[in-house]
Amino acid sequence: MPSDTQNQKFSLLTKPEIWSKRLLENLDDYGVMAECVNRDWEGEIKYAGDTVRITQPGNVTLNTHDDDTPIQYEQPKGNQFILTVDQQKDWGFKISTIEQRQSNVKDIQSKYISRARVAVVNAKDGFMHTTGFAGVYTSNQLGEKTVTKNTIYDFCLNLYEKLSDTNAIDSDGKASDGKRPYLVLPPALVKLIKQSEEAKNATTLGDEVIRKGTILQYAGFDIKQSTLIKPNTGKYNILAGTSDGITFADQIVETKVTEDKDFFGIFVAGLYVYGAKVVEPKALASAVVTVE
Numbered sequence: 001m002p003s004d005t006q007n008q009k010f011s012l013l014t015k016p017e018i019w020s021k022r023l024l025e026n027l028d029d030y031g032v033m034a035e036c037v038n039r040d041w042e043g044e045i046k047y048a049g050d051t052v053r054i055t056q057p058g059n060v061t062l063n064t065h066d067d068d069t070p071i072q073y074e075q076p077k078g079n080q081f082i083l084t085v086d087q088q089k090d091w092g093f094k095i096s097t098i099e100q101r102q103s104n105v106k107d108i109q110s111k112y113i114s115r116a117r118v119a120v121v122n123a124k125d126g127f128m129h130t131t132g133f134a135g136v137y138t139s140n141q142l143g144e145k146t147v148t149k150n151t152i153y154d155f156c157l158n159l160y161e162k163l164s165d166t167n168a169i170d171s172d173g174k175a176s177d178g179k180r181p182y183l184v185l186p187p188a189l190v191k192l193i194k195q196s197e198e199a200k201n202a203t204t205l206g207d208e209v210i211r212k213g214t215i216l217q218y219a220g221f222d223i224k225q226s227t228l229i230k231p232n233t234g235k236y237n238i239l240a241g242t243s244d245g246i247t248f249a250d251q252i253v254e255t256k257v258t259e260d261k262d263f264f265g266i267f268v269a270g271l272y273v274y275g276a277k278v279v280e281p282k283a284l285a286s287a288v289v290t291v292e
Helices: 004-014 016-028 095-103 107-132 154-166 187-194
Strands: 051-056 080-085 087-096 141-147 182-184 215-218 223-227 235-241 244-258 261-278 284-291
Touching: 080 261, 087 095, 087 107, 095 261, 107 235, 107 244, 107 261, 154 187, 154 215, 154 223, 154 235, 154 284, 182 187, 187 215, 187 223, 187 235, 187 284
Parallel strands: 141 284, 182 223
Antiparallel strands: 051 080, 087 261, 182 235, 215 223, 235 284, 244 261
16 A cells, blocks of 8 residues: 555646646757747747737947037837747646556656657757748858768858858857857768768867767857758758747646546646747858758
C-alpha cells in the first residue's frame, strides 16, 4: 500500500501548472530556430488569435550642423507589422495508476514531456524557418546555387556580404544583440564545411571552427545544424540572418489533468499556440542550394 509520502508525490502529477512549467522549461532549451529570433513581443499574447501591432522605427536623417541654423526635428515614419498567433497544437496522453506507482514522479514527467517537446520543437522550428525564408529582402536572395566542398566557403561569404551590405551586421561582424549572424544548414552542407580546406586551415585563416557538437563558427557565421531542412527535388532552402529579422511568440495557454471512470489513471492534455513574423527583411539572407 503506498505511503502518505508517495501519495503526496504522485499528487503532483495531477497539477496542470506543474506540467506547463516543466514543458516550457524544456522548450526553452531546445530548437535551432529559437536561437535565431527575438521574443520582444512575447508577453503580449495569451490566446490563439491574439494579435500584436509592431512598429519598427523609421530612419533618422543626419544633417550638417551649422551654429546659425536651427536643428531640424523630424518625425520618422516606420513600418507597422501585425504578429498573429495563428498556430495551434495540442497533445494528450494517459498515465496509468500502475505506471505512476512503479516510477519516480520526475521520471514519468521527463518521459512524457520529452515526447511532447520533440513534437512541439519540430513544429515551431519548421514554422519559423519557413516564415523567415519567405520574408527575405529581395536583394538578399542569392537564388539557386550549386555548392561543393570547394565552393562552400565562398557561398557562405556571399550570404555574409548580403547581410553586411544591408547593415544587418556592423563592421565587427556582430548584430544588434552582439552576436554573430546565424546560418542554418542541413547535415549535408555541414558535412561540406567540415570537408573544406578553410575548415581544415581555420587557425591559419583566423576563423574559429569548433569541430565538435552541432555548432560551427565559419565564414563569420554561427553555423547551426537542423535536420528539419529537407531537400525538395534535391534543393535545400537555406536561411541566414540575425535575431532582428524574425520575431516569435509562444505560450502554453492551457494544460489540464482529468480522470475517467473507465480508466485507472490520469489524462494529460495541453494546448500550445505560437506565431512568427518577419519584421526586418534586410536582416535575413537566403539561397536555394543543390549539394554536389
